[in-house]
Amino acid sequence: MRRIAFAYLWAVMLYGRSPVIVFTKSFPGSTPEYCSVRVDRTGALQYKESPTDDHPLTAQLEDSETAPLFTMAEKLDYFKSPLESGLKVANTGKKTFKYLPENGATTEVSFNYSMNETAQQLLDRFEQIAATERAYIELDRTIHYDKLGVNEALANIESLWLHKQLVAPQQFIPLLNRIAVHEAFMHLARERAARLRDEFQAPPTNASAKQQS
DSSP: OOOOOHHHHHHHHHHOOOOEEEEEEEOTTSSSSEEEEEEETTOEEEEESSTTOSSOEEEEOOHHHHHHHHHHHHHTGGGTSOOOOOOOOOOOOEEEEEEEOSSSOOEEEEESOOOOHHHHHHHHHHHHHHHHHHHHHHHHHHHHHOGGGHHHHHHHHHHHHHTTOOOOGGGGHHHHHHHHHOTTSOHHHHHHHHHHHHHHHSOHHHHHHHHHO
16 A cells, blocks of 8 residues: 655645655565665655665654654764774674755765664664554555455554554554454454554553553
């Protein structure tokens, strides 16, 4: 399913280009071997698993999810300095942070492993975003082609949610609604989908309490 981030398009029409952070990871032999997460200051998110993908998955982050990314980028001087630790560690893939300002030159830095605490935090957050979008892709796939696999896909999403690693949960609502009301899916999957939908739609304070319970 391809979604359009209307907030991003509206912001572009009104103000022009917004600052953007791009995270890419290339790790041949892993699954996926490549991923890219692009987030602009309005919260518009694009995710793709191929450099040549002209139709990335899109979603809209809340400001509470977006602002920390840009705060961490600022702490890292917008990726103008090296982050590689220089230690002899296992290859875990080439990670790249890139910053595209409203005006001025693009800056970027690549590394395998960094000991910089802020860089580690930013990497963790982008990994969570990527995991969320992969979970979305998998749920969408099972809905269309593997109805027996829907409950397992939902369990993965629930695990990310309970560990506070799920971003932009609202993006899942249309899929959860479809599962919850469609008798082609197992009863257990329909119940889980309805419960997750209600939790994702709950006010933040209530949602947080449910996550911690």
